Ligand SMILES: Cc1ncc(C[n+]2csc(CCOP(=O)(O)OP(=O)(O)O)c2C)c(N)n1
């Protein structure tokens with residue numbers, strides 16, 4: 001299996017999902033079942049309490065389109081958009097990692 | 101205010117979906133549901149194993165196209181249905197499976213008969229629900245039916261804890277039943293570009309998959325083939341879309357397809373994939389599948405497009421409106437040169453001689469099919485007998501042929517036949533089974549006998565797991581291991597023990613009239629057909645090889 005290397009490019013996918021315990025299982029289950037490596041995941045409920053946001057940092061490979069189509073097929077996923085590079089969700093986590 | 105309990109609400113919501121019968125087995129965690137079911141007008145079919153129950157539901161769904169329902173209790177009941185759910189997922193069959201679960205406060209405590217069926221069924225279902233309050237049922241049950249039936253159909257699991265079944269619930273009005281979303285036509289621009297490609301092509305082939313059956317598009321697929329003079333191949337799941345004797349039908353493609361068919365695909369310049377997903381049993385080595393062809397790919401599931409083979413003309417939409425629109429774009433065409441080329445291929449690679457009698461298993465299957473006639477439903481198990489049936493049955497219509505394609509589950513045939521007979525009581529149902537497969541759900545012989553269904557079970561007994569042995573002979577140097585079934589099981593006695601009248605073809609010299617009389621008799625009938633244990637399914641593409649490298653009987657048995 002390919003190891004992450006510094007010149008891999010990443011994309012952040014932003015998902016709007018139903019906020020219940022099973023949604024994360026659906027999303028993460030899809031990733032492992034379909035052999036998509038992912039690099040980071042974050043999740044927060046939205047203000048209405050019925051929906052949540054999931055951010056997935058995934059490697060920008062040729063299979064990304066396919067991953068998107070399969071994520072859209074999940075019934076708990078309402079919307080999905082791509083935020084190539086510019087996302088800041090994960091930079092805070094990354095700084096915690098670097099302070100050890 | 102309407103007052104119910106979770107259980108009575110669930111049953112009434114299922115009734116309001118138009119469900120008139122369902123299959124299942126009760127247990128502690130779904131007893132409130134069963135209590136409510138006993139007072140409903142829904143007919144309950146007591147299967148003898150939950151896998152059987154879910155395959156009974158599959159049989160109903162496969163012949164009707166409507167979502168069918170099965171019930172199981174928590175724990176072992178729930179785990180027993182998993183195989184049949186996975187089977188429904190891979191073949192896109194609409195099911196709603198309702199499992200009982202331990203009470204909410206007990207979830208996560210390793211309570212008696214607690215398993216996380218929500219988690220376990222997640223990768224094999226189209227969607228699944230764990231219901232946390234009786235109010236949620238008002239939304240979840242219609243949603244389960246809607247999701248199962250919409251777009252690409254599939255199984256949905258609803259896990260209902262026991263206390264949710266027992267809890268009272270009040271509500272103002274009944275929700276509308278969940279129905280399939282309206283079919284969507286592929287975008288107009290993609291249709292006209294596909295139409296242009298068809299018009300420009302000189303060697304097109306229509307590659308029909310199960311999606312054509314599920315989407316109710318068989319008639320339109322035939323109309324398209326006839327209008328544009330398109331030779332058509334079918335996957336295992338699509339058999340029946342083109343009648344077996346249709347002049348444009350090239351039959352099944354792939355691992356056990358006809359040689360000429362696979363060679364024709366090799367030459368085609370445009371492949372029109374309709375509701376087919378480029379499964380490896382159909383394509384063989386993908387890199388060498390239709391190497392010269394541009395691809396038009398119609399699928400209702402966007403994630404199938406470009407998954408295995410990049411489509412030059414993707415069409416994302418339902419098969420019926422999209423085929424109708426496509427036909428509108430196309431002028432009648434005749435392709436004499438291409439048809440002549442295919443005729444020449446068929447002369448170069450003739451199909452093996454088929455006898456009229458019952459000497460070979462495929463001849464026996466065809467004879468049974470001819471006697472059964474076009475109205476009969478045929479189900480199979482998995483193995484050589486399944487492939488002989490696929491090759492030899494005289495198919496005439498969609499939804500006539502029920503077989504486990506994607507998962508290839510031994511044990512499918514008998515319970516699926518029960519479901520088909522329940523859903524379409526006016527049709528005769530034939531189950532072609534093998535001695536290995538039948539044992540995997542043989543307990544359902546009790547269910548069928550109890551119900552007195554019109555099922556004829558034809559057992560092709562080669563005293564072996566024939567398809568496994570065939571692979572060992574051909575690809576493992578003849579090292580036959582763990583593939584004999586030589587216990588001397590007396591299936592006729594076993595069948596009688598379940599209350600089935602028996603005809604042993606060996607004892608009447610394979611007499612056609614006796615066979616006909618038995619197939620035409622009412623009720624359950626067990627027909628035992630001992631066959632040559634050395635018979636093999638030909639032609640065969642070795643696993644992993646390209647489709648034009650087929651092993652043939654002449655080459656292998658010389
Ligand atoms: C549940 C299950 N287990 C194992 C297999 C692998 N398998 C495929 S065909 C086959 C043998 C089937 O034997 P039988 O039903 O007698 O059919 P035959 O090939 O002899 O006609 C086996 C074991 C399977 N398809 N399904």
Ligand SMILES: [Mg+2]
Nearest residue numbers: 534535564566
């Ligand atoms: Mg056998």
